[in-house]
Amino acid sequence: MADIAATVETYWATAQARDWRAFGATLADDVRYELPQTRERVLGRDGVVRFNAEYLGEWSLEVERVIADGEQAVSWVRFSEDEEETQAISFFTASADGRIQTITDFWPTPYEPPREREQMVERF
């Protein structure tokens, strides 16, 4: 069985390279991709490849961290286009043959912190 950490690194490297054939090869046939924030779901390799190929657009990505533990992994990735940056956190589980079985993506966006805690924090 392939190492899920290495598979996740390949997933992002091939996305960055827009090598959608190699990207698809990291995915199980019946991969399930979910976005809990929008309650969207894509089922199956072809749909997930298409979603990413269209979604990624002109963004460039850089992997900040990958953490893996047996058949699970998570990545923290920075996307940038011009001056804009956004971050994605993706949870992965592996299929029996080491491909990616499930992907759960979170896209946290900036927000204004509550005033009532401004005495407890510094800003960076």
Added chain:
Amino acid sequence: MADIAATVETYWATAQARDWRAFGATLADDVRYELPQTRERVLGRDGVVRFNAEYLGEWSLEVERVIADGEQAVSWVRFSEDEEETQAISFFTASADGRIQTITDFWPTPYEPPREREQMVERF
């Protein structure tokens, strides 16, 4: 050295129990807590304990996943109060003695999906 996965489980169990002494014992003296979405930072155990004690309020939490790899870990936690649910994803690194050295928290919130991809997804 303590297992960072076990330390993260204790961090959340003691937060749920509002046992702030035991919660503090999971943290390095010079722990660094950061929220990239608001660019807030809290330095040191006392400040991090206080921030969590005041922030957690009436919420109940449930750990969805913990993934650990050597000196790094991540958790995905669901917070609920009445009918409302929110999720947190927290990246941890360990100090040499196995306490928590850094915490990077993300709080992704729901958003409306772009219309242009509605042909590519189902909703759940």
